[in-house]
Amino acid sequence: MEPLRTVTVRALSGRVGTVGSGDGGVRMTQLNGKPVQLKEEADEPGWEVDPDDDWGIAVVETVGRQLKLRREAVGMRAADFGLAVGYGEDLVYKIESGKRIPRPEYLDKADKVLDAGGLLSAMKEDVKKVRYPKNVREIAKLEAQAVELGVYVGLSLHGLLQTPEHARALFEARQPPYSEEEVERLVAARMARKAVFDKSPVPALSFVQEEAALRRRIGGTMVRRRQLEHLLGVARLRNVTFQVMPTESGAHPGVDGKIELLKFADGTAVGRSDGAFNGRPTTEPKELRILELRYSTIRAEALTPGESLAFIEQLLGET
Structure with a gap:
């Protein structure tokens, strides 16, 4: 490990108080004469560490320990450090003690404030993996590495x-029910996977969704409306092809379940289907050709991307 460097950090000071009305308040302070909102634990639901994830706990504890060592090495109090990065003192202590997963931007700010030379920012990749539940960690890793992704989904939105x-509405409907903390953690992990849309260079993404999944009223009218609006935005991205499989289309190669195909920059690929090869992921060329044939047939039978956009707009108008 690189020896800690000594840097000079100007102590920050501010007047902290709670402002607002009603049941809640916002923790505010003054920094350089300007009001600053300090994040508290309630502001970041879903960033708790999974108590059953030993690897994740070890990573977060190690990162927290490094953050504390760097802060103490420059002689900075937790309260002053919190002011510098926009976090309340209690939340700083929880991150340093390994009880909370630090956000990527938190590590970037900490690296700059503590003059860590990129060492703290470099921990973002491992911390990002902790966000995913153990059972989907490998899937998220493959999605992040893929240059092409093709997916057919029947019963629910991908x-x-x-x-x-x-x-959140889907997770809250599970039986036996998840705890509130588990729901928030799972939602946050699912949203973190959407970083694939921000990759550079952008991957080619193809989705085919059954009409029934789009018509299902998940979470109520406003939730469904926002979901349809979001779909329209995604479907209009240059690197995304979105198609709808009409219910009236009858039997097709996807009726047995979801199909996923991921291709990588080195020419390799991996695929999986609920209705083939016992549902296990495969890298075998012969099996991949079968999944590619099924997926291309599904795409040919689905509405065109233009027709699919018009269909979503129609559903939105009916909502």
């Missing part, structure tokens, strides 16, 4: 297409 409210 996770990469869901709004937070839609995802």
